[in-house]
Amino acid sequence: MTKPSSGLSLRRVLIAVIAGIVLLCIACIGLLAVIGAYSNRSGPATEAPPVFDPQSATLTLAYSPEKAELIQELVNAFNQSKQRTSDRRTMSVQLLEMPPDQMVQAALNDEPGFQALSPDASLWLDLLDLQWAEEHRRDAEELAPRRIADSARYAVSPIVIAAWPEVAQSLAGTDQRIGWADLQARATSDPDFRWSHASTSYASGMLATLAEFYAGAGKTRGLTAADVTAQDTLDTVQALERSVSFYGDNEAVAMQLMSEKGRNFLDALVVQEALVVQHNLAGLDPLVAIYPREGTLWEDHPLALLDDPQVTDNQRRTFQALADFLRQPEQQALILARGFRPADLNIPIDGPDSPLTAANGVDAREPQTTLQMPGPSVVQVVQNVWVYTKRPSNVYLVVDTSGSMRGAKMENVRTALLSFIAQIQGAEDRLGMVEFSGYVTNIIPLQTITPEYRQTLRSEITALDARGDTALLDAVRAAYVRLQQENDSGRINAIVAMTDGLENASATSLRQLTNEIEQQNRTGVRVILFTIAYGEDADLDTLRTLAEASGGQLRTGDPETIRELYRLLSQYF
Amino acid sequence: MKRSRTVFIAIVGIAIIIVGVALALRATGREKLLVVIPKGPIQVRILTALPVEPWVRQAAERFNQENHRLEGERIQVEIIATDGLTALGKYDRNEFGALDADTDPAQLSPEQQQALTRFPTAWIPDSRYLPELANTAYKERLGRDVFLTDGEYRARPVALSLSVWGIYQSRADVLDQTFGDINWQVVHDAATNKGGWPALGGDPDWGFFKLVVPDPRKNVGGLSAMIAAAGEYYDRPSISTADITNPAFQQWLGELLAATTDLSGASAYTAEDFALFGYSVGDGGLLLESDLLNNMQGIKNRWGEALSIRYPSYVTWFDFPMTIWIGPETSALQKNAALEFERYLLSADTQRQAISYGLRPVSAEISVTDSADSPFVQWADQGVAAIVPRTSAMRSPDRDVLQTLLRWFELNVAS
Numbered sequence: 001m002t003k004p005s006s007g008l009s010l011r012r013v014l015i016a017v018i019a020g021i022v023l024l025c026i027a028c029i030g031l032l033a034v035i036g037a038y039s040n041r042s043g044p045a046t047e048a049p050p051v052f053d054p055q056s057a058t059l060t061l062a063y064s065p066e067k068a069e070l071i072q073e074l075v076n077a078f079n080q081s082k083q084r085t086s087d088r089r090t091m092s093v094q095l096l097e098m099p100p101d102q103m104v105q106a107a108l109n110d111e112p113g114f115q116a117l118s119p120d121a122s123l124w125l126d127l128l129d130l131q132w133a134e135e136h137r138r139d140a141e142e143l144a145p146r147r148i149a150d151s152a153r154y155a156v157s158p159i160v161i162a163a164w165p166e167v168a169q170s171l172a173g174t175d176q177r178i179g180w181a182d183l184q185a186r187a188t189s190d191p192d193f194r195w196s197h198a199s200t201s202y203a204s205g206m207l208a209t210l211a212e213f214y215a216g217a218g219k220t221r222g223l224t225a226a227d228v229t230a231q232d233t234l235d236t237v238q239a240l241e242r243s244v245s246f247y248g249d250n251e252a253v254a255m256q257l258m259s260e261k262g263r264n265f266l267d268a269l270v271v272q273e274a275l276v277v278q279h280n281l282a283g284l285d286p287l288v289a290i291y292p293r294e295g296t297l298w299e300d301h302p303l304a305l306l307d308d309p310q311v312t313d314n315q316r317r318t319f320q321a322l323a324d325f326l327r328q329p330e331q332q333a334l335i336l337a338r339g340f341r342p343a344d345l346n347i348p349i350d351g352p353d354s355p356l357t358a359a360n361g362v363d364a365r366e367p368q369t370t371l372q373m374p375g376p377s378v379v380q381v382v383q384n385v386w387v388y389t390k391r392p393s394n395v396y397l398v399v400d401t402s403g404s405m406r407g408a409k410m411e412n413v414r415t416a417l418l419s420f421i422a423q424i425q426g427a428e429d430r431l432g433m434v435e436f437s438g439y440v441t442n443i444i445p446l447q448t449i450t451p452e453y454r455q456t457l458r459s460e461i462t463a464l465d466a467r468g469d470t471a472l473l474d475a476v477r478a479a480y481v482r483l484q485q486e487n488d489s490g491r492i493n494a495i496v497a498m499t500d501g502l503e504n505a506s507a508t509s510l511r512q513l514t515n516e517i518e519q520q521n522r523t524g525v526r527v528i529l530f531t532i533a534y535g536e537d538a539d540l541d542t543l544r545t546l547a548e549a550s551g552g553q554l555r556t557g558d559p560e561t562i563r564e565l566y567r568l569l570s571q572y573f
Numbered sequence: 574m575k576r577s578r579t580v581f582i583a584i585v586g587i588a589i590i591i592v593g594v595a596l597a598l599r600a601t602g603r604e605k606l607l608v609v610i611p612k613g614p615i616q617v618r619i620l621t622a623l624p625v626e627p628w629v630r631q632a633a634e635r636f637n638q639e640n641h642r643l644e645g646e647r648i649q650v651e652i653i654a655t656d657g658l659t660a661l662g663k664y665d666r667n668e669f670g671a672l673d674a675d676t677d678p679a680q681l682s683p684e685q686q687q688a689l690t691r692f693p694t695a696w697i698p699d700s701r702y703l704p705e706l707a708n709t710a711y712k713e714r715l716g717r718d719v720f721l722t723d724g725e726y727r728a729r730p731v732a733l734s735l736s737v738w739g740i741y742q743s744r745a746d747v748l749d750q751t752f753g754d755i756n757w758q759v760v761h762d763a764a765t766n767k768g769g770w771p772a773l774g775g776d777p778d779w780g781f782f783k784l785v786v787p788d789p790r791k792n793v794g795g796l797s798a799m800i801a802a803a804g805e806y807y808d809r810p811s812i813s814t815a816d817i818t819n820p821a822f823q824q825w826l827g828e829l830l831a832a833t834t835d836l837s838g839a840s841a842y843t844a845e846d847f848a849l850f851g852y853s854v855g856d857g858g859l860l861l862e863s864d865l866l867n868n869m870q871g872i873k874n875r876w877g878e879a880l881s882i883r884y885p886s887y888v889t890w891f892d893f894p895m896t897i898w899i900g901p902e903t904s905a906l907q908k909n910a911a912l913e914f915e916r917y918l919l920s921a922d923t924q925r926q927a928i929s930y931g932l933r934p935v936s937a938e939i940s941v942t943d944s945a946d947s948p949f950v951q952w953a954d955q956g957v958a959a960i961v962p963r964t965s966a967m968r969s970p971d972r973d974v975l976q977t978l979l980r981w982f983e984l985n986v987a988s
Contacts, residue, residue: 086649138666141976142662142665143658143661143665143976144662144790145668146659146662146791149655153849156850177778221781294780298850298853344871345848345870345875346871365876365877366853368780369778369779369783369852369853370783370850370853371834372833373834375986375988376987376988
């Protein structure tokens with residue numbers, strides 16, 4: 001009996017051991033899974049510093065939007081080339097779109113969110129270095145520290161005045177050369193002449209503004225801060241800026257509008273030459289590039305690496321590899337095909353494969369001369385002063401507070417609207433608001449934005465509450481009628497209307513409203529509608545019809561992008 | 574039953590201990606992952622002045638491919654393009670992280686050791702006075718030189734170039750007719766002429782005379798140009814702080830530099846800007862001969878005319894000395910590996926290759942006109958001289974002169 005008993009006992013022990021190990025494995029796996037899940041979930045939410053990978057070969061590149069298509073195409077090709085570092089890491093580049101002035105502000109932070117940048121012009125890099133030195137220089141005897149470690153170029157394009165051929169012809173003087181002065185004379189003498197330039201957040205806007213300040217100061221070089229702030233200069237610039245139709249968020253968007261809407265929309269627009277080429281290559285009604293007689297500037301699209309201890313050796317190698325890649329013949333040929341002038345001087349820009357031809361409205365041997373770019377401190381003064389000289393605006397914000405806006409949607413809109421009113425800085429700009437759900441629930445009439453009124457608007461926006469149906473058309477009409485009643489053609493008159501749903505409660509029909517807009521815009525004050533389709537359920541057709549009737553734009557946004565969208569639209573005024 | 578239960582409980586207990594220990598190790602291991610010091614070949618990092626960087630980079634690529642070894646370990650050379658003054662500023666501010674005199678490298682934390690792996694092994698600045706200025710700063714801090722002037726690791730020039738006038742041929746022809754020889758005073762007169770090119774006898778479309786000089790905050794060449802202008806103004810090769818602060822000189826220099834069109838947009842690569850933007854940004858300027866030669870063909874391709882090259886009466890030579898950091902931040906193996914690469918740069922083959930980059934070899938035995946495709950042969954008709962005409966070489970400025978000039982520039986030209 002002993003033997004069987006001992007055999008049984010051994011088997012039991014064996015079974016117990018096996019069961020124990022199995023249970024143990026299951027328990028360990030379960031435990032590790034729980035801990036792993038907990039670590040993953042809690043990681044980003046905790047205050048722990050971001051893990052710095054000292055071998056990272058992924059470079060984040062901030063770029064300005066006027067070359068979005070080109071840079072995306074080039075970076076995709078670079079990423080597909082799968083180049084490796086000496087320690088076998090795959091090099092890659094991530095893109096981040098950003099206006100140039102914001103790049104400068106971000107790069108002044110210790111953690112800018114990117115390691116490399118490609119703004120539209122080098123003037124921003126100089127501004128960045130200047131501000132960096134001001135913040136980090138310990139004493140005047142010290143050599144100024146710089147924020148830019150290295151830079152390279154891959155594509156350049158001169159800034160030109162894009163105009164319809166007959167407009168260019170009418171601007172030309174007896175010697176057939178056209179200058180800023182001709183444009184400015186025409187803009188101030190002909191009330192029907194419509195022109196536009198980007199805000200001073202972009203190089204083309206900066207150049208157009210500088211040309212105005214030079215004209216105002218009666219100089220062609222050596223512009224000083226005293227010249228810029230002289231009253232005579234300010235009066236001249238103000239008179240010129242009153243003739244600007246609108247300011248775009250960037251030149252590419254303005255060019256797209258000019259291409260889409262044609263001659264009735266704008267007579268002339270300040271843009272880089274490449275956009276004229278792209279427009280003409282698309283087979284649209286042709287434009288010509290005017291190289292101003294007094295001189296122009298270049299958008300030189302520098303590719304720059306930040307001098308930052310957080311930039312890893314591999315990221316620096318990726319930067320170098322990207323710079324080399326962009327200078328390879330294949331990429332340089334692509335750059336030329338897109339209307340930019342390649343940085344490789346061995347590629348002829350007047351050869352048979354070049355689109356830089358008279359047929360495309362441009363001249364590869366131009367420009368003959370450039371306007372003198374003042375130092376960064378004068379540039380800063382121009383940027384600051386321009387806000388007070390630019391054409392003032394009357395803007396109504398039309399805000400949907402219907403029931404579908406409840407929750408995060410409403411919260412994000414509040415933030416976006418607050419950001420919008422913070423951006424409107426003109427001393428004479430006026431802002432109003434129409435709040436609607438099933439009917440127009442609240443109208444705040446236009447008022448100049450004083451600190452007190454800004455505070456009132458903030459309180460109104462913070463108190464926005466979502467409920468009811470959607471009477472978009474009635475709300476837009478309420479704002480439109482008020483702008484027509486103002487009859488203030490000296491200003492930009494605009495409505496920024498946002499909705500997330502379908503129109504279902506207005507007394508006014510879409511046809512009635514568009515007829516009214518089209519007719520009144522011809523005979524009365526021109527009011528431009530910027531409509532925002534917020535989320536997937538917004539009535540795109542209605543919003544597009546409204547925007548097109550006024551010569552405005554439809555933009556789409558979601559809770560993640562709505563703030564940036566309002567910020568961009570604020571640059572139109 | 575009792576024994577199997579005991580065994581079962583024991584196994585579970587052991588397992589729990591193992592898991593606990595593993596988790597603890599994993600947690601500490603995470604932090605350690607951040608400071609792994611890369612293993613591999615001997616890393617030689619060389620800060621390299623912009624004018625020689627393309628040539629040195631190509632040489633480094635070839636050197637790396639040729640698999641050079643030292644004490645059995647492969648040498649890997651990495652080139653970091655940095656303007657001489659920018660590098661000097663970094664050394665001054667100790668941005669590379671040189672250790673204090675009393676720090677024992679063996680006692681450094683892994684993070685500090687990791688940071689030292691990025692320390693430059695050597696520096697090829699534009700001119701020998703730059704490491705001398707760096708030495709001055711480190712003598713105060715460490716009580717010793719960090720770049721040697723004699724011995725095995727001393728600074729040795731690896732190539733030569735000098736600053737010359739490069740002027741678009743059409744513009745040079747007009748200046749020749751109006752003024753005769755081109756010099757700083759002629760350029761000053763052209764630059765300050767209120768009528769611009771039409772008044773000088775040139776095309777009205779050319780606008781005003783536009784001068785190109787490098788931005789001295791980004792490129793040593795800019796400082797050299799101002800010092801050369803001072804040399805000609807005072808007609809002597811040595812300049813003092815008093816010369817720089819002379820109001821009459823400052824007014825003259827200010828008027829001259831007011832003719833630059835776009836210092837805000839200028840990169841550190843001035844000759845490249847000059848080529849890329851052509852006569853629209855500059856009619857002519859004082860730039861490094863090698864930079865101009867490198868860009869001559871491109872300028873002709875893009876703008877339809879080449880530059881006329883003229884040698885000023887006071888020139889600044891650039892000798893691009895390779896100088897090895899002396900300190901515990903880099904190992905003896907790294908220092909000797911840098912020396913290996915220096916020998917490679919000074920070899921006859923690599924020196925001959927320098928000519929194709931518009932540089933002059935340091936060895937007098939190698940002629941810049943030996944090869945038919947040498948830029949010195951190709952552009953001889955444009956005024957490029959194999960043997961530099963009789964000129965006076967400007968002496969190296971001291972730190973006070975440099976700082977005074979830079980400060981004046983920042984306050985009066987670049988602000």
